């Protein structure tokens with residue numbers, strides 16, 4: 616069965632209708648992210664076992680797999696959020712353009728600024744205005760900007776997040792008053808304000824309706840011109856529509872999570888090498 620014959624993946628891949636237009640101006644330097652031999656523990660429980668994955672520059676990499684196999688843990692390791700959990704430990708390296716973000720001389724804040732995160736549930740600051748929400752990341756990272764710079768940043772981030780036209784006349788309105796899909800795009804705009812080089816997205820559409828999901832997917836594909844994207848998704852149609860690369864995680868019967876197979880998304884869906892990948896992408900388990 617090919618991806619196009621797949622009963623749950625009949626929509627055209629958004630990648631295939633990508634607009635070749637590239638705006639003027641200096642091309643962004645796209646970041647390559649690579650995880651090497653990542654193992655992760657909660658207390659003494661090993662949940663990821665020596666996982667390695669290259670996430671190429673300017674591409675969208677989808678992490679797929681059944682619940683509990685360690686996708687979110689892996690994603691959180693990619694920007695040093697795993698260490699927020701008191702019992703959490705890890706080993707291995709995460710290389711951003713060849714530099715290990717876990718090297719002792721690297722700052723946690725630098726890793727978090729360079730590698731942003733968008734969560735499953737939209738989490739804007741509800742009482743803050745739309746504009747303040749976009750600029751919130753600047754305050755958190757201690758970045759100073761004058762009024763003109765802030766205004767143009769708000770416009771460019773909201774535009775990139777696909778929200779500008781819907782909110783440009785009400786930037787003072789509270790972020791909490793937007794729809795769920797708009798709130799998620801506001802969170803994307805907030806992440807973009809600190810100019811990340813990689814954007815991690817943990818099931819960013821799971822709380823959204825199909826129309827909002829589609830808008831976020833289009834936004835992701837636009838963003839991949841400038842930012843390397845890694846997305847966790849349970850939605851096989853979404854992985855097929857948006858991602859260039861795919862990694863299938865599995866933790867069978869109490870064993871820690873590993874990557875069973877990874878590669879080009881189309882090949883993973885059309886010609887999976889491992890029967891477990893075949894079963895998973897064709898909805899036979901998970």
Ligand SMILES: Nc1ncnc2c1ncn2[C@@H]1O[C@H](COP(=O)(O)OP(=O)(O)OP(=O)(O)O)[C@@H](O)[C@H]1O
Pocket residue numbers: 657662680681682683684685686687688689700
């Ligand atoms: N804070 C935590 N403390 C202890 N164990 C945790 C914690 N977070 C996750 N785990 C455990 O680590 C394993 C991997 O969880 P993780 O959330 O990374 O999986 P996942 O593949 O993202 O699952 P899902 O698709 O359901 O979100 C699971 O067994 C989970 O119970």
